[in-house]
Amino acid sequence: xxxxxxxxxxxxxxxxxxxxxxxxxxxxxxxxxxxxxxxxxxxxxxxxxxxxxxxxxxxxxxxxxxxxxxxxxxxxxxxxxxxxxxxxxxxxxxxxxxxxxxxxxxxxxxxxxxxxxxxxxxxxxxxxxxxxxxxxxxxxxxxxxxxxxxxxxxxxxxxxxxxxxxxxxxxxxxxxxxxxxxxxxxxxxxxxxxxxx
Numbered sequence: 046x047x048x049x050x051x052x053x054x055x056x057x058x059x060x061x062x063x064x065x066x067x068x069x070x071x072x073x074x075x076x077x078x079x080x081x082x083x084x085x086x087x088x089x090x091x092x093x094x095x096x097x098x099x100x101x102x103x104x105x106x107x108x109x110x111x112x113x114x115x116x117x118x119x120x121x122x123x124x125x126x127x128x129x130x131x132x133x134x135x136x137x138x139x140x141x142x143x144x145x146x147x148x149x150x151x152x153x154x155x156x157x158x159x160x161x162x163x164x165x166x167x168x169x170x171x172x173x174x175x176x177x178x179x180x181x182x183x184x185x186x187x188x189x190x191x192x193x194x195x196x197x198x199x200x201x202x203x204x205x206x207x208x209x210x211x212x213x214x215x216x217x218x219x220x221x222x223x224x225x226x227x228x229x230x231x232x233x234x235x236x237x238x239x240x241x242x
Contacts, residue, residue: 050074055081100193100201100221113139113190113227116205120229123188123207124159135190138167138227145169152176157229165231170194172225176218183233185210192226194218202228 050058050067055074058065059082068075117132124131134157137143145153151174159165167190170176178197186209193203197217200208210216215238220226 050077052081056085058082059085100195102201102203105203116188116190116229119188119205119207123186123229123231124157124165126157126159138190149177150174157231159231162233163231164234166229168226168228168230170218170220170226170228172220172222174220174226176220178215178217178238179235180215180238181210181212181232181235183212185214185230185232185235188229190227190229192224192228193221194226194228195221 049071050065054065055078058068058078065074068078112135114132114135117128117135120126120131120135121128134143138155143155145155148154151171153169154166155169156166168176170192172192176194186207187202188207189202189204191204193201195201195218198214200216202208210232212233218226
């Protein structure tokens with residue numbers, strides 16, 4: 046006679062680690078496996094839910110984000126420029142066929158021509174880089190094209206997220222692991238404050 050499956054093996058089976066052929070022939074072990082599986086589900090549902098860190102959402106979105114050219118319509122509205130022009134710019138960014146101006150270690154900038162008196166462009170910021178503390182002279186609107194970041198005010202942004210900062214707002218950013226942060230912005234300019242993150 047074939048021995049019955051022991052409790053430890055039943056736990057392994059209830060976790061989905063495999064199938065034991067004995068279960069096909071033994072009603073007693075099959076019922077025991079069902080009981081253990083139900084107990085494992087009840088055990089899991091009895092645990093207090095954990096709130097994932099906000100950065101996890103941004104990192105997950107960054108991991109599954111599509112081509113940055115998909116953001117052309119949003120940028121056309123933000124920059125008040127024709128969508129085909131923005132789609133071409135984003136494709137050039139994807140192909141690394143635009144000129145970036147180095148600003149600080151890990152931070153590069155590409156200006157976008159918009160209405161006079163407004164500052165606009167795209168920042169490319171390496172993962173793990175601290176974007177220095179700065180104050181917005183005028184209102185600024187941001188749209189994340191790729192990557193993710195957190196700021197010193199508690200805002201967490203991932204691909205497709207937009208956020209506005211009122212004039213006078215001061216903050217700093219840090220980029221998360223993953224692809225470089227590509228951050229489109231339009232505003233009235235900003236000034237570095239020299240304060241730490």
